[in-house]
Amino acid sequence: MERKELLKQINSIFIDTLDNEDVVIEEETMANDVEEWDSLTHIQLVVAIEKHFKIRFTSKEIQSWGNVGEMLNCIQEKGI
């Protein structure tokens, strides 16, 4: 999947999970940049992403993400 399309789909997942139509995420976006992105929401985001792309992460992978771009890298490494 093209990186731009992947980011678009991830953005939709963020909008649904955070229940905020105004959320716009970029490659550089970090949890601290989005008010609703707390530890519980992070779990919901990961679950929603795993469901959407039918992939599974490891806890080590999740802990390595510093921003959305690194999350996208991890998704693409799984063949998406």
Add this chain to the structure above:
Amino acid sequence: MIFNIGESFEESFIVSEEIYNGFIQIFKDTNPLHTNENFAIDKGFKGKVMHGNILNGFLSYFIGECLPTKNLIIHSQEIQYKNAVYLNDILLFKAEIIGVYESVKAVEFKFDFKNKFSKTVAKGKIQIGLFI
């Protein structure tokens, strides 16, 4: 992970007088649908309709007491009410694991409550997190 996809659980619950009265006493929801027999019958029901959120109490019991670990917390739950529940109804509760997310130590169940006529009175999903 101690949970596996497809694993299922069953419990039965009675919507007893004690639970019904306790719910009203604690939460003060005395809407006539729940407390006035004639009002409820006039609206097409067989009698006083039990509060839907009583079933959430049963869900709380299931998650807190019936699973093989106490190291858990409810992340989210959704419930749809399909048919009325009446006083002293016996409900058969079934839950099945439909998602295990090792990365974030989360487990998702689908569940339903059926009455003695095998009619689904409520169904939904619930996600828990594990403290491990």
